[in-house]
Amino acid sequence: MAGMEKVVHIIPLGHEYDRAVKPFEDSNADRVYILTRWRDPSAAVKMVDDQRYYANKVRDTLRKKDIDVKCEPVNLFDFLEVTKSISRIIIKEKAEGNRIRMNMSAAGRLTSVAATLVGMHHDVQVYYVRADGYPDDPDERKKHGLSVCDSNEITYLTNLKFDMPDPIGMNILVFLCEKGRKVSTRDLLEKLNELQVDGFQELFYDNINLSDDDKRKDRNKELVSRRIRQSRQLMKLNKTILEKLEKSGYIRREKIGRNVYVSITDTGTYVAYLSGLVD
Known part of the structure; x- marks a missing residue:
């Protein structure tokens, strides 16, 4: 049936x-x-x-x-x-x-x-x-x-309960595992955008198509606005996702120059494989 x-x-x-x-x-x-x-x-x-x-x-x-x-x-x-x-x-x-x-x-x-x-x-x-x-x-x-x-x-056997990442955190671990290398926070923002995670449906970069002299003031205003919104997205990424994963020992963050790079730990790799989402 x-x-x-x-x-x-x-x-x-x-x-x-x-x-x-x-x-x-x-x-x-x-x-x-x-x-x-x-x-x-x-x-x-x-x-x-x-x-x-x-x-x-x-x-x-x-x-x-x-x-x-x-x-x-x-x-x-x-x-x-x-x-x-x-x-x-x-x-x-x-x-x-x-x-x-x-x-x-x-x-x-x-x-x-x-x-x-x-x-x-x-x-x-x-x-x-x-x-x-x-x-x-x-x-x-x-x-x-x-x-x-x-x-x-x-x-x-009686099943034990494990404290695992939420679905967004798990997707980040799978992404890092499949990349097999350090990735930038911009890479992570693009992944969250691809997943259409709330708050990351639109990304804000510095490249703005307003180059005419008459629009310079508008361009600068828009640039400042985008940088503020990008800063908020980075803060949300760090505070609501990466800090949890790092505290659990699943990832490590490293600042190189002005950029922050993220890599997966051995523990994080095991957790990613448990998800069944790793190719």
Whole structure:
């Protein structure tokens, strides 16, 4: 039925099988995203082959349950890439009105941390599949993956609330992240103008097309007026947006000559990637 809520699971997957499929013994899903590193030419061949084996094994098992399975190639050792990939999936699925669940236990520790943070930030249900034991030989490992999960015991995590920037601040962080360099306050004013943020729908620069001698007085008057309005815009930018971001440790400001330049910090970069808006 069109518009009906779907249940969607996201599974960053390492060399696991039981931890990925056990939750579907007691409940079902409409769609599952498997995040894998099975198409990474920079990774060791053995690692990619093993990853492909478990991804295919999990995919085939879930498809037999009539679940729509999508395999997304992701470098699971890159924290920011994992963060970005999961965030974009969540935003897409939420926009369609679907309910999302995150399995944070079927990959390595770094990936699990990223998955948990992303899931909590976007307020989706994050869960952990408990291991009852570990394989003793290669055949057992091929059957179960790195963990044996006989009991199918699942722990649901309580989401923490993070103090994140408002939408305007987040857009500024994404802009800085994508630029990858210091930008001037004029660049930021132009970005706010592009976003049509209240108070920045019109920008006021010194270049005024009133050059005739008869209009010199009017030109000077207009120039003063524009400089006053530009000064107010800069004050609003600094007081209502940049000071908040700097206080939270997301950006740094630096005065070079007469100009102020703004750059994103490592913390700000993580927050930008959490937004799911970074290309």
